[in-house]
Amino acid sequence: MLPALFVSHGAPTFPLTDAPARLFLEQLGAELPERPRAILVISAHWETAAPSVTASAVNETIHDFTGFPAELYAIRYAAPGSAWLVDRVAGLIETAGGTVARVPGRGLDHGAWVPVRLVYPEADIPVVQLSVQTALGPDYHYKLGQLLAPLREEGVLIVGSGSFTHDLSSFRQYYNALHAPAPAWVDQFADWMTDAIEEGRIDDLLAYRNRAPQAVRNHPTEEHLLPLFVALGAGSGGSEAGRAEHLHASTTHGILRMDAFAFGGAA
Template sequence: MLPALFVSHGAPTFPLTDAPARAFLEQLSNGLAERPRAILMISAHWETAHPSVTTSAVNATIHDFDGFPKALYEIRYPAPGSAWLADRVASLIEAGGGMVMRDPARGLDHGAWVPLSLIYPNADVPVVQLSVQPGQGPDYHHRLGQMLAPLREENVLIVGSGSFTHDLSSFRQYYSALHAPAPDWVDAFADWMCVAIEEGRIDDLLAYRQRAPHAVRNHPTEEHLLPLFVALGAGAGGESEHLHQSTTHGILRMDAFAFGGEA
């Protein structure tokens, strides 16, 4: 059975950079037990009031950023959609008492296509994207993941894409230094999170903003960590595996995890 994954997608320029996290994502699919039937991508860059799923036959590539190199805007990731998966996701959430919107026009934002273009560069695995609800917090997204856990038994790869640390106000001063070392306050938070994940301390993780050091500084807003909680919930209480650890631009920890399976 496939695990549920959390990956850090980094800055928009990530596909154009030579970084350890990029090399990790390029080989990630080789370590999966099987090729997925489809991928459910939960990206930090699609925020809605209620869960929404994409229903397009072919996913458009959304370049949801400004001021970056031309080569970045030329990247396309035309993965097919999956009507079956969109309906299945909606049915699981609705069975849990939620309301789901279907969006036939929405494509894949860079939180989705950046990591997917490295993991499955041929864009030949169907992809459906699910939005996050930043006003709802970690516990809600953990329960959302638990609702989606049956997808793993149906050979669907669930991928939460965000950033293990994400203080954009500090990012600007480190932007030109791709390999700048992480400040102490970044590593203190990330290391606390890693230990809590390894030890299965779910209550501490759900209350990370009160219990983890420098939590609010690393995540002034929560959207980039919420996909982690979806993946954690989708792991259905199984084993966790810390797949990757590195830093880009000093303040972006690029950690990745697998929950509930082998990767």
């Protein structure tokens, strides 16, 4: 059975950089236990009031950024959609009393296509994207992941795509130094989170904003960490904690920890 993954998708220029996290993602597909039937991506870059899923026959590539090299805008990732997966995701959420909007014509934002393209460059696996509800916080997204857990038994790779740390107010200071080391306040937060994940401390993780050192500084807003909680919930299913594996740790631009985790099974 496939694990649920959390990956850090980095800055928009990540596909063009020679970074350890890019090399990790390029090798990840070969290390997973099976080829996915379809991929469900929960990206930090699609925020809605209630859950929404992409419902396109073929996914457009959304370049949701400005001021970057022309080479980046030339990238296309036209993976097919999946009507079956759209209905399955909606059904799992609606059976639990939620509502889901199907959004035809919306493609994949860079939080979705950047990591998935690195793992599966042929764009031949169906991809559906699910939005986050930032105002509802970690506990809601953990429970959302638990609702989605049955998809793993059906050959669906669940990918939470965000950033392990994400203080963009400090980004200009480090942007031109791709391999700058992380400052202490970044590693303090990342190390605490890693320990809590590996030790299965779900209560601490759900309350990370009050318990983790430098939490608010590393995540002034929560959207880039919420996909982690979806993956965590999907990996544990109905239990309090599932097996977690720390797949990768590195830093780009000093303030972006690019860590990745697998939940519920070894990658």
